[in-house]
Amino acid sequence: MTLAELAELDWTRLIRGFAEAATLAEAAAGPAQAMIESPGSAGARSNADALRSMVDRMLVRAARDGAQVLAWAGKRLELRRVTMGAGSRGRARFVERAELATVPAEVPAALAQIHRAFADDADRAPALVAMFLEMGRRAEALVDQLELAGQATPALAPAARALARTLPRARLMPFKPRVRSIADFDRMRATGYVDGEPGRVVQVARAGLVWHGNVLRKADVIVSEASP
Amino acid sequence: MTFKIGIDLGTTNSVVAYMKGKRPAVLRTLEGIDWTPSVIQYVGGKLVVGKRARDNLAEAPQGTVAWSVKRFIGRMPNDDNVKRAKQLVSYTIEPPAPGGEELVIRLAGKPFTPVELSAEILRHIVAGVERSLRQRPTHAVITVPAYFTERQKAATQKAGELAGLGVLAILDEPTAAALAYGLDLDASSESAGEPAGRTVLVFDLGGGTFDVSVLMLSSGQSLQFRIGGDNFLGGDDFDNIVLARLLAELPVEVRREPAVIAQLKTVAEDTKIALSTADSIAIDKFLRTPDGGAPLALSTEITRDWFQQASRPLVERAMQRVEDVLAEAKLGRDQIHRVLMVGGSSRLPAVVDAVSALFGAGKVDADLDGMLCVALGAAVRASQLEPAAPGKPAVEREPAEAGGAVIVTVTPRPIGVELHDGTLSVLIAEGTVLPTEPRLHTYSTARANQTEVRLRFYEGHQPLARHNDHINDVVITLTKPVPKNTPVDITFNLDRNGIAVLSVAIADKLLLKDARIDRVIPSDQLPPPAPPPDAPDPSLDDVQYRISRILDVCKPILDHYPTFRDTWRTALAAIENARDPATKRSALEAGKRMLDAGLPPHIWAYYNGHVMKAPSAEEQRAIETHLKRANEAAKAHDTPRMHSELDQLNGEIQGVWDRRQSGTKGPGGIVER
Numbered sequence: 048m049t050l051a052e053l054a055e056l057d058w059t060r061l062i063r064g065f066a067e068a069a070t071l072a073e074a075a076a077g078p079a080q081a082m083i084e085s086p087g088s089a090g091a092r093s094n095a096d097a098l099r100s101m102v103d104r105m106l107v108r109a110a111r112d113g114a115q116v117l118a119w120a121g122k123r124l125e126l127r128r129v130t131m132g133a134g135s136r137g138r139a140r141f142v143e144r145a146e147l148a149t150v151p152a153e154v155p156a157a158l159a160q161i162h163r164a165f166a167d168d169a170d171r172a173p174a175l176v177a178m179f180l181e182m183g184r185r186a187e188a189l190v191d192q193l194e195l196a197g198q199a200t201p202a203l204a205p206a207a208r209a210l211a212r213t214l215p216r217a218r219l220m221p222f223k224p225r226v227r228s229i230a231d232f233d234r235m236r237a238t239g240y241v242d243g244e245p246g247r248v249v250q251v252a253r254a255g256l257v258w259h260g261n262v263l264r265k266a267d268v269i270v271s272e273a274s275p
Numbered sequence: 276m277t278f279k280i281g282i283d284l285g286t287t288n289s290v291v292a293y294m295k296g297k298r299p300a301v302l303r304t305l306e307g308i309d310w311t312p313s314v315i316q317y318v319g320g321k322l323v324v325g326k327r328a329r330d331n332l333a334e335a336p337q338g339t340v341a342w343s344v345k346r347f348i349g350r351m352p353n354d355d356n357v358k359r360a361k362q363l364v365s366y367t368i369e370p371p372a373p374g375g376e377e378l379v380i381r382l383a384g385k386p387f388t389p390v391e392l393s394a395e396i397l398r399h400i401v402a403g404v405e406r407s408l409r410q411r412p413t414h415a416v417i418t419v420p421a422y423f424t425e426r427q428k429a430a431t432q433k434a435g436e437l438a439g440l441g442v443l444a445i446l447d448e449p450t451a452a453a454l455a456y457g458l459d460l461d462a463s464s465e466s467a468g469e470p471a472g473r474t475v476l477v478f479d480l481g482g483g484t485f486d487v488s489v490l491m492l493s494s495g496q497s498l499q500f501r502i503g504g505d506n507f508l509g510g511d512d513f514d515n516i517v518l519a520r521l522l523a524e525l526p527v528e529v530r531r532e533p534a535v536i537a538q539l540k541t542v543a544e545d546t547k548i549a550l551s552t553a554d555s556i557a558i559d560k561f562l563r564t565p566d567g568g569a570p571l572a573l574s575t576e577i578t579r580d581w582f583q584q585a586s587r588p589l590v591e592r593a594m595q596r597v598e599d600v601l602a603e604a605k606l607g608r609d610q611i612h613r614v615l616m617v618g619g620s621s622r623l624p625a626v627v628d629a630v631s632a633l634f635g636a637g638k639v640d641a642d643l644d645g646m647l648c649v650a651l652g653a654a655v656r657a658s659q660l661e662p663a664a665p666g667k668p669a670v671e672r673e674p675a676e677a678g679g680a681v682i683v684t685v686t687p688r689p690i691g692v693e694l695h696d697g698t699l700s701v702l703i704a705e706g707t708v709l710p711t712e713p714r715l716h717t718y719s720t721a722r723a724n725q726t727e728v729r730l731r732f733y734e735g736h737q738p739l740a741r742h743n744d745h746i747n748d749v750v751i752t753l754t755k756p757v758p759k760n761t762p763v764d765i766t767f768n769l770d771r772n773g774i775a776v777l778s779v780a781i782a783d784k785l786l787l788k789d790a791r792i793d794r795v796i797p798s799d800q801l802p803p804p805a806p807p808p809d810a811p812d813p814s815l816d817d818v819q820y821r822i823s824r825i826l827d828v829c830k831p832i833l834d835h836y837p838t839f840r841d842t843w844r845t846a847l848a849a850i851e852n853a854r855d856p857a858t859k860r861s862a863l864e865a866g867k868r869m870l871d872a873g874l875p876p877h878i879w880a881y882y883n884g885h886v887m888k889a890p891s892a893e894e895q896r897a898i899e900t901h902l903k904r905a906n907e908a909a910k911a912h913d914t915p916r917m918h919s920e921l922d923q924l925n926g927e928i929q930g931v932w933d934r935r936q937s938g939t940k941g942p943g944g945i946v947e948r
Contacts, residue, residue, distance in 0.1 A: 094572075101559045101574050108557065156553035157545070163644065164309065195561035195570040 051172035054179040055122045061186055062110045062147070063129045063138065064213020068193065069106040070137030072099055072206040095200045102196050102203060106210075107145040109189055111155070113182060114145075118152035120175040154178075157185070186214060277662060279443065280404060280412045281653025283451070284393060284419070284431065286345040287482025287510065288619075289313050290650035291400045293408075299455065299654035301647045302404055309647060311400055315392050316340045317382035322392075324399035332537050338366050339383045341392055343483055346506075347378050348389040348434070349427030351745060355871075356506055363483075363507075365533070377430065390434045397438035414441040416657040418649050421447040421488050421502040421687050424734045424744045425775050429791070432774070443660040445774075447687070449477035449488035449502070451652030452617040455643055473612035478597065478630055479649075481618040483509040485593055487600045489611075502687045503600035508592060510547070510620035516585045517543040517577065521558070524575050534565045539573075550579045551622050583625040590629045597633065608634055616641040617648055685709065686769065693731040693740035695721040698887050702767045705736070713768040713776075720763060720781075724756035728763055728781060738883065738928075751779055751786050818866040822847045828885045829878055832909045835917060839875060877918065880925035881905065889931050897927050 114124040124147060130139045142148065154162040158178045165174035190211045197204030281299070283290040288310035292301045301309050316328035317339050323331070332340055346360035352370040357378065361368050369379040369386070377388035397417075405411045417435050419428055428445045435442040453475055479486040486504040521539050522530045529535050542560055549556050555578040562571040601608065614634050620626065622645055631639050643651065686707045691699040702716055720728065728751045735743025764780040779787040826833065826843055833840040846866045853859035874882060884902045889895040901924035908917035 097574070098572060101561075101572060104557065104574075105559050108559075156549035156556065159552045160548065192561050195563065196572075199561075199569050199572070 051120070051175050054176045055117060055120075058113050058117060058179050058182065059125060059128050061182065061213060062113045062124065064186075064210055065106045065110040065113075066129055066138040066141040067134065067213065068206040068210040069103055069110075069141045069144075070134060071209050072102045072106070072193075072203055073137065073140075095202070098196050098200050098203065102193060102206060103144075105189060105192060107141070109182070109185065110141070110145050110147060111150055112157055114147045114150040115153060115155050116158060116175065116178050116182075118150055119154050120171045121152075122175075124150075158182075183214075186210070190214065276410075277414060278410050278412050279414045279416070279654075279657035279660075281416045281451070281650050281655070281657045282397065282400060282418070282435075283448070283647075283650035283653060284345065284396065284417055284434075285310075285313055285481060285649075286343050286484055287313060288646065289396055289400060290647055291404055292647070292650040292654035293404070293412075294654055294658045299651040299658075301650060302407055309644075311396065311403070312342075313344065313396055314340060314342045315344070315382070315395055317385055317387075322395050324395055332540070336383070337533060338381070341366050341380055341382055341387075344380065344389050344392045344396075346483070347380065348393055349424065349430030350378065350389075352378060354744075359507060363511075390430050390437065393431065393434035394437035397435055397440065401438055401440065412440065414443050414657065414662050416444045416446050416451075416653045416660065417442060418446050418448045418451045418653050420484065420486055421449050422486065422504070422506075423447070424746055425690070425732075425769075426746050429774050441662050443657055443662060446653055446656050447488075448479060448486065448617070448649050449490060451649045451656065452477050452479065452615050453490050453652065454655045455648040455652035456615050456640060474606065474610055476597070476600075476611045476614045476634075477617055478614055478621055479504075479617040480593065480620040480623075480626060480645075481509050482620070483507075483511050485509055485596065485618075487597050489600060489604050489606065501600055501604035503596055503603065505592065505596050508589065508596075510544075510618070512589050513547050513586055513620055513623065514540065514543045516589070517546050517582065520577065520581075520585070521573060521575065524573055525562075525571060529564065529571065532565050535562055535571070538562050546577055547582070547623070550577065550582050551624060554579050579624065586623070586625055590625050593626065594629050594633060597630075611638065614639045615648075617645050619646040621645040686711075688734050688736060690732065690734045690746070690767075690769070690775065691740070691743075692718075692765065693733060694718075696887050697739055697741065699733055699735075699738065699740040699743060702765070703769060707769075710770050711768045713766050713778075716765045716767060718763040718765065720757055720759055720761045723759040725753065725759075725761075726756050727752045728779075730765070730779070732775070738887070746775070749777070749779070749787070749790070751781065753781065753786075757782060818863045818870065819847070819850045821870055822850070822866050825874070825878070825882055828882050831906050832877070832881055832917065832921075835909060835914055836875065836878065839878060843869065876925055877921040880921050880928055883928050884924050887928065887931075894927070894931055898924065898931075901927060 117124050126142055126148060129142055129147070158181060161177050161181055162174060165171075165177065190207055193203065193207035193210055197207045278293075280291055280293045280302075283292075289312075290301060290310045292299050294300070303309055311325040312329035314325065314328040314332065316323040316331050316335055318331075318335070328340060329342075332342075341364070343360065343364055346363075347357060347368060350357050352368075357368070367381040369381060371377055372379055372386070375388070377390055379386045379388060380392060381387075397415075401412050415435055417431055417440075419431050423431070432442045432445055473491075475490045477486070477488045477490060479488070484504065484506050485508040486502065488503075489501040518536070518539055521543060522536070525535065539560075539562070542558060546556050546558060555576055557576045558573065560573045562573060564571060601611075611634055614630055616622070616627070616630070616639060621630075621641065627639065627641065686703055686705060686709065689699075689701045689705045690703040691701040694700050700716075700718070702714075703711060730749040730751070731740065732746040732749070733740045733743035734746055737743050761782050764783075766778040766780075767775065768777075769775050774791060776789055776791055777787070778785065778789055822843060826840075826847060846862070846869055849862040850859065850866055853862050873879070881902070884898050889898055901920050905917050905920035905924065908914075908920060
């Protein structure tokens with residue numbers, strides 16, 4: 048399995064996590080705790096609704112970004128993997144709401160900088176891996192955001208916990224302290240370096256899998272790999 | 276083993292590049308991004324640099340994180356730029372410590388100089404390179420803005436040396452950018468059959484500053500001949516537009532909370548970047564409140580149209596600076612062959628549109644990533660230089676061997692020494708190719724029985740020395756008093772990095788040899804002690820005297836300029852009649868603003884006609900004749916004739932100044948103050 052294939056798989060799991068969190072947020076009910084009101088808001092109840100809508104928009108946007116990048120890389124999101132299993136109806140509603148089946152095959156604005164960094168490459172796999180790692184960082188930030196929302200509306204806390212649970216399922220968490228960036232990815236996974244020119248070969252390992260990767264200067268990311 | 280890198284040590288972000296084969300390549304940082312935020316945090320007795328420090332900005336206690344350190348490097352406390360920059364940061368800036376020459380930045384109570392903090396950023400970059408490539412960089416070319424003075428360049432070089440690097444060259448940013456683009460320029464120009472010589476405008480809109488430079492590229496050489504811009508215009512200003520919009524969505528009572536602002540700063544920056552590619556951006560964000568209470572919810576949408584509209588004043592300001600530089604260079608838009616877009620903010624669609632509208636879209640070149648191209652050019656330059664023995668300038672490699680165009684650096688502004696009458700005598704003219712040959716300039720002592728000679732060096736275009744950027748002072752203490760008109764021989768040259776070297780001989784006795792002007796410690800005494808905290812601003816000291824002197828000198832013609840007379844007399848009266856220190860300071864500041872704004876041309880000519888001394892007797896006679904006639908006309912209430920005489924006087928004084936700039940010099944007076 049290549050890293051790009053792994054990223055594709057993990058990204059699908061992450062999107063499923065977004066859908067799960069959104070389903071829980073949608074189901075959340077009950078009064079909001081005291082919260083500083085935004086101008087124009089009308090009371091705690093409408094605040095709670097506003098918060099739920101905000102959380103939903105954040106999750107929809109994250110999921111659409113992921114689906115867009117996969118489509119851009121020529122790897123359409125397998126919707127079946129997102130919806131199958133218990134609670135499929137809620138996730139299916141999310142898929143429909145986010146219009147994941149029809150996302151354009153283009154890089155979202157949030158990842159445009161990474162796209163530019165790989166502009167010279169014909170191969171989109173390295174960019175996909177880099178964007179996935181950036182999305183992992185953003186997913187962690189999103190958990191943080193959902194936890195904050197949960198402080199204002201406790202009913203939203205389960206959504207935050209659900210998304211947090213998704214991170215290890217998306218295989219981001221084993222690389223603690225945290226996968227924050229591409230360089231971390233390089234550093235945390237590489238178990239041994241072989242001296243050489245830039246473009247050096249590294250041995251990459253994680254539970255049950257070992258690759259040899261080629262680290263390029265441009266993004267210090269593993270761009271090609273073959274199982275030993 | 277030698278390993279050379281190029282570093283763009285930026286105000287907001289720093290970038291490092293190296294030569295990968297024959298092409299320059301940017302090296303990602305340990306944090307996985309192409310640039311290192313130029314941010315430093317002092318926490319737990321250690322300095323944290325880069326992205327970690329920037330990420331901590333939101334929650335770090337005030338006064339523990341430093342950013343925009345570049346604004347303070349090599350500058351003195353009374354510098355106007357320092358005063359303005361102080362308003363942009365929340366950490367403490369103090370005057371140099373006794374015996375020191377650098378400002379002091381206090382982080383969590385611990386003093387650091389801007390050089391030390393810059394060195395820390397460079398160390399972080401070097402460590403990142405070493406960890407990524409498993410090879411420690413030994414030498415570097417470090418870039419600085421084109422307007423940096425000798426003192427600032429020297430301070431940057433010192434920072435590089437403190438970081439353990441051999442500094443091959445201090446390269447100005449526009450030249451570096453041209454060099455980065457130049458690699459492709461050569462190839463494309465051949466195919467396009469364009470002329471070899473061309474004029475290129477570098478439009479560098481960085482994080483905190485905006486620089487415009489006009490470069491002549493000819494036969495593989497670059498000559499920079501006009502610079503301009505705005506030290507206080509950059510990407511941060513565009514971020515602040517978005518930030519203000521986001522803050523306006525929040526309750527009034529939290530809009531000034533530093534923690535809330537810090538959380539939104541990143542959002543504002545991300546939004547600005549995203550608006551370069553998207554028509555609108557939806558923002559949903561929960562914010563921590565300072566008291567740890569319920570979070571704030573922010574939900575809004577920002578469109579590119581709104582952003583373009585809101586940022587129009589900034590874009591217009593930038594375009595005005597471009598027009599100013601073209602006017603100063605006496606160039607029309609059609610004489611610019613290419614415009615190189617440099618700096619992260621040069622990608623903003625509103626900016627690209629405005630530049631394209633001014634020059635034509637076909638001339639605007641934004642092929643390279645604006646944030647990275649300066650570092651790429653620095654790496655190219657590093658590849659062209661070979662380290663020499665310690666203390667010696669780097670050796671230029673053969674162009675063919677170096678694999679690229681040779682860059683010739685020129686002085687962006689004249690450098691001179693202050694004369695007895697306060698005017699600047701130019702030692703090195705603007706546009707002189709570096710390194711310069713040592714050249715002898717002869718002056719003489721201005722007073723009888725002088726026991727010391729104080730040389731004050733400045734850089735800039737203004738006739739009065741004090742209106743230029745102060746580089747440094749050199750004080751020569753004499754063992755015995757010398758008579759008036761004793762010859763003072765100054766041999767002055769600039770090395771490849773634009774760092775001044777001088778020797779001074781008085782009465783044929785060599786008293787100072789090959790001293791670097793940025794490092795010369797006055798030989799008489801230690802620097803003056805730091806003023807007590809409540810001491811008045813030193814730059815305000817002489818405001819009252821200067822206003823009074825101008826009114827006094829110009830008294831014979833003042834009645835013909837009633838508005839000027841009344842305004843300035845009122846300002847002087849306000850200073851003289853102020854009863855408490857706060858009122859006085861306010862009046863002095865108002866007076867200083869008037870002085871900084873400059874005098875009307877006729878008043879300026881009349882005043883300077885009295886206070887400056889022309890280098891030749893003939894020129895001095897001409898000045899005095901015009902003054903006499905102007906006085907007579909004023910007395911006879913013949914205003915048109917007076918105007919005519921003052922116009923001619925103005926031309927005469929400007930002529931004297933122009934001849935001084937071009938190196939013509941008479942016997943000057945070097946003064947002890």
